[in-house]
Amino acid sequence: MTIQVLNGANLGRLGTREPEVYGTTTHAQLVDLVGTAARELGMEVQVRQTDDEGQLLRWIHEATDAGDPIVVNPGGWTHTSVVLHDALAAVTAPVLEVHISNIHRREEFRRHSYVSRVADGVIAGLGVEGYVLALQWMSLRGHR
Numbered sequence: 829m830t831i832q833v834l835n836g837a838n839l840g841r842l843g844t845r846e847p848e849v850y851g852t853t854t855h856a857q858l859v860d861l862v863g864t865a866a867r868e869l870g871m872e873v874q875v876r877q878t879d880d881e882g883q884l885l886r887w888i889h890e891a892t893d894a895g896d897p898i899v900v901n902p903g904g905w906t907h908t909s910v911v912l913h914d915a916l917a918a919v920t921a922p923v924l925e926v927h928i929s930n931i932h933r934r935e936e937f938r939r940h941s942y943v944s945r946v947a948d949g950v951i952a953g954l955g956v957e958g959y960v961l962a963l964q965w966m967s968l969r970g971h972r
């Protein structure tokens with residue numbers, strides 16, 4: 829079993845994109861952070877990012893077929909994508925939704941998530957450490 833950490837639109841721009849909102853950790857550093865945490869927890873993890881919504885759907889379909897748990901930060905698709913909701917609705921393994929920023933403290937349009945309805949839990953506002961916390965929860969629940 830591999831935990832699939834899937835990052836969506838604009839998350840490849842971490843580090844330089846609105847650092848006051850998303851911090852200064854780059855996506856490459858996030859991959860290292862998550863990889864280190866996974867090793868410490870004895871888990872297999874794969875971290876990927878895409879700006880192509882179809883690609884994100886295909887990765888979700890692959891994870892669904894493999895029975896892999898998913899940690900997903902869809903970026904802006906969180907607030908817009910019925911197709912993302914529908915893909916995640918078919919996942920039987922755990923799904924955690926992660927946001928680096930606290931989406932409830934920001935613009936009104938970020939308050940609604942199509943993903944939360946089909947996620948087991950949501951972590952928002954805890955920075956990139958939210959991904960590590962998501963892995964810890966997976967580990968506590970025995971998903972590794």
Ligand code: DHK
Binds near residue numbers: 901902903938
């Ligand atoms: C990332 C984005 O790109 C935004 O579109 C979301 C999320 C919030 C985050 O906080 O990680 O609204």
